[in-house]
Amino acid sequence: MNEYQKVLVTGVKGQLGYDVVKRLNELGINCVGVDVEDFDLTDYEQVSSKVRLLQPTAIIHCAAYTAVDAAESNEQLCNLVNVKGTENIAQVAEYLKAKLIYISTDYVFSGEGESAFETDSPKAPCNVYGRSKYLGEQAAQKYCSRTFIVRTSWVYGLNGGNFVKTMLRLAAEHSSINVVNDQIGSPTYTRDLAVLLCDMVQTEKYGVYHATNEGYCSWAQFAAEIMSLAGKKTYVNPILSSEYKTAARRPPNSRLSKISLDFAGFKRLPHWKDALKRYIEELNSSVR
Numbered sequence: 001m002n003e004y005q006k007v008l009v010t011g012v013k014g015q016l017g018y019d020v021v022k023r024l025n026e027l028g029i030n031c032v033g034v035d036v037e038d039f040d041l042t043d044y045e046q047v048s049s050k051v052r053l054l055q056p057t058a059i060i061h062c063a064a065y066t067a068v069d070a071a072e073s074n075e076q077l078c079n080l081v082n083v084k085g086t087e088n089i090a091q092v093a094e095y096l097k098a099k100l101i102y103i104s105t106d107y108v109f110s111g112e113g114e115s116a117f118e119t120d121s122p123k124a125p126c127n128v129y130g131r132s133k134y135l136g137e138q139a140a141q142k143y144c145s146r147t148f149i150v151r152t153s154w155v156y157g158l159n160g161g162n163f164v165k166t167m168l169r170l171a172a173e174h175s176s177i178n179v180v181n182d183q184i185g186s187p188t189y190t191r192d193l194a195v196l197l198c199d200m201v202q203t204e205k206y207g208v209y210h211a212t213n214e215g216y217c218s219w220a221q222f223a224a225e226i227m228s229l230a231g232k233k234t235y236v237n238p239i240l241s242s243e244y245k246t247a248a249r250r251p252p253n254s255r256l257s258k259i260s261l262d263f264a265g266f267k268r269l270p271h272w273k274d275a276l277k278r279y280i281e282e283l284n285s286s287v288r
């Protein structure tokens with residue numbers, strides 16, 4: 001990427017956007033991070049005028065409506081942010097001839113079966129959030145001709161709430177916790193995903209990718225590893241999803257195939273256990 005490049009990162013106050021900006025700074029790539037205080041993605045006039053002023057050559061679009069359960073009773077708002085917001089960003093990206101990286105999710109798939117979903121496997125989201133993210137993918141591709149779609153899963157980072165932080169909080173309060181053991185996927189550390197996104201944005205290898213930390217586990221296995229690495233004695237009791245009711249249905253199978261990364265010559269992310277170890281170290285050093 002040459003010195004005239006400028007990357008705009010949406011959702012800088014969220015988990016992923018925060019680490020993407022940090023990584024771009026580490027690489028010395030000119031960037032600006034924005035969030036809802038700077039402009040509301042759902043307002044085309046705001047998006048158009050603010051982004052045109054910033055003149056980015058690439059946009060990494062991390063902002064989204066991510067409250068999966070709340071989305072079930074807030075479908076309109078969820079679609080407004082994830083579909084219309086993405087359409088707005090994609091239109092201005094195209095106007096500026098900028099690249100666009102749209103972050104999507106394993107929730108675009110049905111979650112049925114036991115094999116890993118390929119990037120072109122049929123889409124059949126099982127909840128409102130998943131449908132909105134799939135419509136967002138379509139909007140990004142329709143309106144911007146230089147689009148990367150990057151589907152990830154089970155995201156955790158330093159900046160914001162996530163499953164790891166919830167487990168550590170529960171460990172301080174309980175000697176035993178129930179965690180579902182029949183949903184399988186890959187946890188993803190935002191620092192690792194940010195490294196890939198910042199490599200990708202320096203290329204023109206547009207297309208659809210899956211990017212998670214390597215390896216699969218259930219939420220209960222993930223929780224047990226968190227307890228072990230954090231030195232907590234709390235017992236993780238594996239339960240079925242049918243015993244843990246949530247407003248939004250969750251896909252039982254979130255395995256994503258990473259073959260498209262290999263074909264394009266991108267490096268896969270490290271194993272999820274390695275990532276979790278580094279994350280817990282990062283959490284510990286940030287509270288010291």
Ligand SMILES: NC(=O)c1ccc[n+]([C@@H]2O[C@H](COP(=O)([O-])OP(=O)(O)OC[C@H]3O[C@@H](n4cnc5c(N)ncnc54)[C@H](OP(=O)(O)O)[C@@H]3O)[C@@H](O)[C@H]2O)c1
Pocket residue numbers: 010011012013014015016017035036037039040041042061062063064065066081085103104105106133152153154155156160
């Ligand atoms: N978290 C996961 O497990 C997961 C899994 C798969 C894919 N993803 C995708 O990965 C991306 C990053 O996720 P994340 O966990 O980093 O999300 P996050 O922490 O929830 O951050 C999203 C950011 O977007 C902002 N935002 C929401 N509505 C906006 C609007 N109308 N205009 C401008 N900004 C707005 C949010 O602000 P407020 O907080 O003020 O609303 C927040 O700062 C998202 O595209 C998400 O769909 C996440």
